[in-house]
Amino acid sequence: xxxxxxxxxxxxxxxxxxxxxxxLAIGTIxxxxxxxSFILQYFSNESVVAISLNFIRVCLYISMAIIIFKMSAxxxxxxxxxxxxxxxxxxxxxxxxxxxxxxxxxxxxxYLVISYFLIELFWTFPENVSVVEGLTxxxxxxxxxxxxxxxLVVLYLLKGDDDE
Amino acid sequence: xxxxxxxxxxxxxxxxxxxxxxxxxxAIGVSRKTISTVETGRFTPSVVIALKxxxxxxxxxxxxxxxxxx
Numbered sequence: 316x317x318x319x320x321x322x323x324x325x326x327x328x329x330x331x332x333x334x335x336x337x338x339l340a341i342g343t344i345x346x347x348x349x350x351x352s353f354i355l356q357y358f359s360n361e362s363v364v365a366i367s368l369n370f371i372r373v374c375l376y377i378s379m380a381i382i383i384f385k386m387s388a389x390x391x392x393x394x395x396x397x398x399x400x401x402x403x404x405x406x407x408x409x410x411x412x413x414x415x416x417x418x419x420x421x422x423x424x425x426y427l428v429i430s431y432f433l434i435e436l437f438w439t440f441p442e443n444v445s446v447v448e449g450l451t452x453x454x455x456x457x458x459x460x461x462x463x464x465x466x467l468v469v470l471y472l473l474k475g476d477d478d479e
Numbered sequence: 480x481x482x483x484x485x486x487x488x489x490x491x492x493x494x495x496x497x498x499x500x501x502x503x504x505x506a507i508g509v510s511r512k513t514i515s516t517v518e519t520g521r522f523t524p525s526v527v528i529a530l531k532x533x534x535x536x537x538x539x540x541x542x543x544x545x546x547x548x549x
Binding site: 324325327328405406407408410473 | 517525
């Protein structure tokens with residue numbers, strides 16, 4: 316049984332927005348890890364490219380920490396499993412969250428199917444990359460893309476409306 | 480085959496009562512985004528919200544929402 320709290324729509328909205336920003340930050344961190352390991356095959360660790368990538372990563376970690384801090388206030392007033400069960404008390408927020416999951420699912424489904432065929436047909440592991448490294452990179456990329464897809468859909472649908 | 484579209488008079492009913500979206504949202508316990516997206520036809524609300532709006536404006540629900548055939 317899910318206990319319903321008396322939640323204000325504004326708290327739920329802030330919670331969903333922070334969660335989307337959090338997903339965006341985590342997704343970008345995952346993807347930047349893959350891009351970094353790909354780029355560092357061609358550049359040394361002391362190069363400007365490597366240093367800038369590390370700088371971007373540090374900025375992402377800081378932004379993630381800020382988002383978590385901001386999220387903690389509305390999250391305390393919203394039921395913890397709201398996101399997973401999709402039971403926002405506000406109907407439009409429920410709709411947005413479901414849309415986010417729909418798009419993320421469809422995107423990742425086609426991405427995996429296309430990747431499967433591309434890997435099956437063309438790809439062979441480079442000699443300098445182990446199978447484990449390749450698989451972890453693929454998983455990181457998949458999770459990163461899925462989180463970014465969810466976040467972008469939610470943030471787009473949550474963006475300010477002009478009709479008053 | 481005919482298409483059916485949901486039309487509404489929320490903006491008219493609001494302006495008649497000089498009510499902002501936020502005030503209506505607070506009165507029926509939803510977010511302002513719910514009101515604005517329903518009003519502009521971007522989101523179709525549940526029967527519960529439709530009935531709450533009708534009750535708030537003291538009109539039958541058909542006065543708030545109509546099914547238009549196109």
